[in-house]
Amino acid sequence: MAIIVQKFGGTSVGDINRIKNVATIVKREVDAGNQVVVVVSAMSGKTNELVGWAESLSPLQSDEALKEYDSVISSGEQVTSGLLALALQSSGIKARSWLGWQVGLETCAMHGKARIKDIKADLLKSSLEKGEVAVIAGFQGVTEDNRITTLGRGGSDTSAVAIAAAIKADRCDIYTDVDGIYTTDPRIVPKARKLNKIAYEEMLELASLGAKVLQIRSVEMAMKHKVRVQVLSSFADTPGSLLVDEEEVVERRLITGVAYSRNETQITLTKVLDKPGVAAEIFAPLTEKEINVDMIVQNISEDGTTDMTFTIPKADTDMAVSALEKAKDSLGYKTMKVDRNVAKISVVGVGMRSHAGLAQKMFQTLAEKNINILVISTSEIKISVLVAEEYTELAVRALHTAYGLDAKE
Amino acid sequence: MAIIVQKFGGTSVGDINRIKNVATIVKREVDAGNQVVVVVSAMSGKTNELVGWAESLSPLQSDEALKEYDSVISSGEQVTSGLLALALQSSGIKARSWLGWQVGLETCAMHGKARIKDIKADLLKSSLEKGEVAVIAGFQGVTEDNRITTLGRGGSDTSAVAIAAAIKADRCDIYTDVDGIYTTDPRIVPKARKLNKIAYEEMLELASLGAKVLQIRSVEMAMKHKVRVQVLSSFADTPGSLLVDEEEVVERRLITGVAYSRNETQITLTKVLDKPGVAAEIFAPLTEKEINVDMIVQNISEDGTTDMTFTIPKADTDMAVSALEKAKDSLGYKTMKVDRNVAKISVVGVGMRSHAGLAQKMFQTLAEKNINILVISTSEIKISVLVAEEYTELAVRALHTAYGLDAKE
Numbered sequence: 001m002a003i004i005v006q007k008f009g010g011t012s013v014g015d016i017n018r019i020k021n022v023a024t025i026v027k028r029e030v031d032a033g034n035q036v037v038v039v040v041s042a043m044s045g046k047t048n049e050l051v052g053w054a055e056s057l058s059p060l061q062s063d064e065a066l067k068e069y070d071s072v073i074s075s076g077e078q079v080t081s082g083l084l085a086l087a088l089q090s091s092g093i094k095a096r097s098w099l100g101w102q103v104g105l106e107t108c109a110m111h112g113k114a115r116i117k118d119i120k121a122d123l124l125k126s127s128l129e130k131g132e133v134a135v136i137a138g139f140q141g142v143t144e145d146n147r148i149t150t151l152g153r154g155g156s157d158t159s160a161v162a163i164a165a166a167i168k169a170d171r172c173d174i175y176t177d178v179d180g181i182y183t184t185d186p187r188i189v190p191k192a193r194k195l196n197k198i199a200y201e202e203m204l205e206l207a208s209l210g211a212k213v214l215q216i217r218s219v220e221m222a223m224k225h226k227v228r229v230q231v232l233s234s235f236a237d238t239p240g241s242l243l244v245d246e247e248e249v250v251e252r253r254l255i256t257g258v259a260y261s262r263n264e265t266q267i268t269l270t271k272v273l274d275k276p277g278v279a280a281e282i283f284a285p286l287t288e289k290e291i292n293v294d295m296i297v298q299n300i301s302e303d304g305t306t307d308m309t310f311t312i313p314k315a316d317t318d319m320a321v322s323a324l325e326k327a328k329d330s331l332g333y334k335t336m337k338v339d340r341n342v343a344k345i346s347v348v349g350v351g352m353r354s355h356a357g358l359a360q361k362m363f364q365t366l367a368e369k370n371i372n373i374l375v376i377s378t379s380e381i382k383i384s385v386l387v388a389e390e391y392t393e394l395a396v397r398a399l400h401t402a403y404g405l406d407a408k409e
Numbered sequence: 410m411a412i413i414v415q416k417f418g419g420t421s422v423g424d425i426n427r428i429k430n431v432a433t434i435v436k437r438e439v440d441a442g443n444q445v446v447v448v449v450s451a452m453s454g455k456t457n458e459l460v461g462w463a464e465s466l467s468p469l470q471s472d473e474a475l476k477e478y479d480s481v482i483s484s485g486e487q488v489t490s491g492l493l494a495l496a497l498q499s500s501g502i503k504a505r506s507w508l509g510w511q512v513g514l515e516t517c518a519m520h521g522k523a524r525i526k527d528i529k530a531d532l533l534k535s536s537l538e539k540g541e542v543a544v545i546a547g548f549q550g551v552t553e554d555n556r557i558t559t560l561g562r563g564g565s566d567t568s569a570v571a572i573a574a575a576i577k578a579d580r581c582d583i584y585t586d587v588d589g590i591y592t593t594d595p596r597i598v599p600k601a602r603k604l605n606k607i608a609y610e611e612m613l614e615l616a617s618l619g620a621k622v623l624q625i626r627s628v629e630m631a632m633k634h635k636v637r638v639q640v641l642s643s644f645a646d647t648p649g650s651l652l653v654d655e656e657e658v659v660e661r662r663l664i665t666g667v668a669y670s671r672n673e674t675q676i677t678l679t680k681v682l683d684k685p686g687v688a689a690e691i692f693a694p695l696t697e698k699e700i701n702v703d704m705i706v707q708n709i710s711e712d713g714t715t716d717m718t719f720t721i722p723k724a725d726t727d728m729a730v731s732a733l734e735k736a737k738d739s740l741g742y743k744t745m746k747v748d749r750n751v752a753k754i755s756v757v758g759v760g761m762r763s764h765a766g767l768a769q770k771m772f773q774t775l776a777e778k779n780i781n782i783l784v785i786s787t788s789e790i791k792i793s794v795l796v797a798e799e800y801t802e803l804a805v806r807a808l809h810t811a812y813g814l815d816a817k818e
Contacts, residue, residue: 016462016465016466019466020466050488053425053488053492054491054492054495056425057425057428057429057492057495057496057499058495058496058498058499059499060495062498064498064503064505065495065498067505068491068492068494068495068498068505068506069491069495071487071490071491071506071508072487072488072491072492072495074487075484075485075487075488076484078480078481078483078484078487079459079462079481079484081480082463082477082478082480082481083462083463083466083477083481085477086463086466086467086469086474086477086478086481087466087467089467089471089473089474089477090466090467090468094473096473096476096477097477097480099480099557101510101555102555102556146510146511147511148508
């Protein structure tokens with residue numbers, strides 16, 4: 001008998017019929033003789049509605065406001081967990097719902113994006129041993145002070161993986177509206193292939209690069225606790241993609257996937273005085289506003305000044321520009337160039353650790369298509385380049401082919 | 410400094426603008442220097458939507474199903490309590506929401522219609538002493554087992570009165586969409602008058618007779634704990650009606666109000682064998698189905714048999730008829746007559762205790778209008794008669810005038 005955690009997103013529980021469909025999927029695992037824990041999101045659209053109401057009443061800046069925000073928006077998962085428990089009971093399955101505070105899912109008090117501190121697995125374990133399916137409201141926890149917290153957007157994935165780790169589940173199935181992890185976005189590259197297995201580290205890079213299938217924190221947590229996570233569709237009865245340790249990815253390949261993100265803005269400050277500590281000085285006003293600086297390039301200095309180029313999330317552009325303008329005198333740059341029409345293209349694969357020449361292939365492939373590279377950054381298993389946004393699809397397709405990722409006809 | 414509990418119903422918190430309006434009303438009490446506890450219902454329509462979803466998944470008959478039902482439908486008050494706390498914070502008022510389990514509102518485990526066992530007033534008291542407005546989600550509590558319960562329809566009134574009793578509030582203001590308790594239904598009698606004060610006992614009779622302003626249990630609880638309850642409108646800034654002890658009703662009057670209920674069915678069993686215990690035998694199958702038998706008349710026996718007439722709630726008619734048909738042989742009646750077209754008209758007033766002749770005036774008034782009385786029943790402070798439903802308005806109007814309740818021009 002295995003212990004299986006199943007997580008269903010907002011689309012999968014979007015209405016009563018879909019909740020019944022989920023009950024059927026859960027029943028399959030129960031009938032197979034497994035102990036089953038289900039984690040649910042709110043009905044799709046519901047969280048946005050609740051957030052909209054909260055925002056219309058408050059700027060949601062104070063800690064006190066965020067406590068109320070969490071109490072309000074956590075209600076969406078409360079509804080779906082109870083409804084799914086009812087649907088399961090009606091299918092003849094013993095089931096009960098658990099809210100974050102009921103199941104002892106303790107978090108820190110950082111409301112709106114709390115982190116899980118502890119899960120009291122005993123309650124859950126004894127419920128499973130009684131033969132009950134546990135239906136847990138995802139996305140929510142509780143502080144020491146008995147206040148409800150939420151885990152940030154996509155937090156239900158994190159709930160599911162954390163619970164799977166706490167009860168040492170054999171597998172954590174994340175049901176969603178796509179049927180797995182692909183070598184790249186199939187909307188852009190019809191020849192994209194579904195990956196049977198993918199290493200945690202690769203998924204981490206892909207998730208942070210714009211492949212929106214799993215919340216990054218849930219992947220980090222899965223990697224840390226070695227939780228076998230499967231991403232699969234709740235609308236198609238086919239196996240999905242399994243997140244595993246690097247050694248387990250038997251399929252030999254150098255590059256696993258090509259990712260892209262249009263959510264970038266490139267900023268260049270020209271004629272910055274080239275002295276020790278200047279980078280720290282430039283990024284201080286951005287750090288203060290919690291703006292995440294990503295790719296950074298500092299040109300070679302010639303006349304004692306340098307040009308500094310970096311990227312930030314597109315949504316933070318106005319805030320960043322205003323912060324840098326305010327600091328213009330103290331930073332002493334000459335001009336600021338802002339380009340919102342850029343995209344980051346990345347190739348990812350654990351094969352990079354052992355194979356040279358993979359970056360060269362990327363630069364060459366893009367050069368052949370006359371795509372100019374604006375910025376380059378690399379990590380152990382990833383190479384990212386910044387290009388003009390209009391080349392996004394062309395670049396992704398060319399790289400997908402060049403690295404031999406295209407599906408066979 | 411007084412302690413005030415304010416309760417707002419579903420219409421009063423029906424959308425964001427109305428929630429802002431409620432915040433203004435609450436602010437008035439805070440600015441007056443009072444400690445304020447607010448109890449809220451769900452947005453109007455929300456509970457029905459949630460109930461509809463639950464019912465579409467389950468017959469909601471088992472205890473396990475009712476536990477899920479409670480978890481689902483209690484989410485409506487969770488939303489409004491958080492939103493009102495946000496609205497108050499945005500008006501510069503310190504405020505926080507409390508759910509049933511957070512505020513220690515303990516109930517029995519009768520899910521769907523739980524009764525309050527205890528309220529841990531300490532938490533609430535210390536919050537008030539910190540100068541916070543406490544916004545409590547009405548209608549909900551928690552069992553010893555940490556499962557959410559609900560208190561039955563209209564349960565937020567009960568929450569408010571119970572909390573007022575627990576913290577020894579000076580007043581419990583029930584804000585609703587009517588501006589007080591009237592001598593009768595103003596839709597039928599335009600000359601109905603708003604009562605400034607009304608005795609608990611009178612309100613209890615009026616509430617159970619079809620005046621739907623307050624949940625009966627909340628009135629019982631107010632009477633038991635001597636909570637001064639005021640019923641008033643959240644849309645008009647005028648004083649409402651105050652529920653008080655009988656001695657406090659200074660306004661001298663014999664009859665306080667005229668109530669009616671169309672929710673009745675009259676059943677007559679003819680030629681029932683007139684022997685000791687026959688009534689108990691007849692009502693046993695109804696009691697078994699939890700059908701509430703109200704007015705009962707047993708005719709004088711002539712030939713060793715008797716006719717038995719009684720009323721039941723109209724909604725239970727089919728169930729009652731089928732139960733009585735099944736028991737026909739053992740009960741030994743000849744025919745069953747069922748009349749759904751009846752109404753119960755009642756006059757209520759603590760003045761009855763000390764004044765004779767009030768019943769006679771009722772019979773005479775109805776006789777003058779040629780209204781036939783089918784059944785009569787009386788209590789210490791109430792006389793009820795059953796009449797053909799078509800006479801409802803005429804009877805109510807005539808009695809309202811006869812007892813001197815009409816407003817002066």
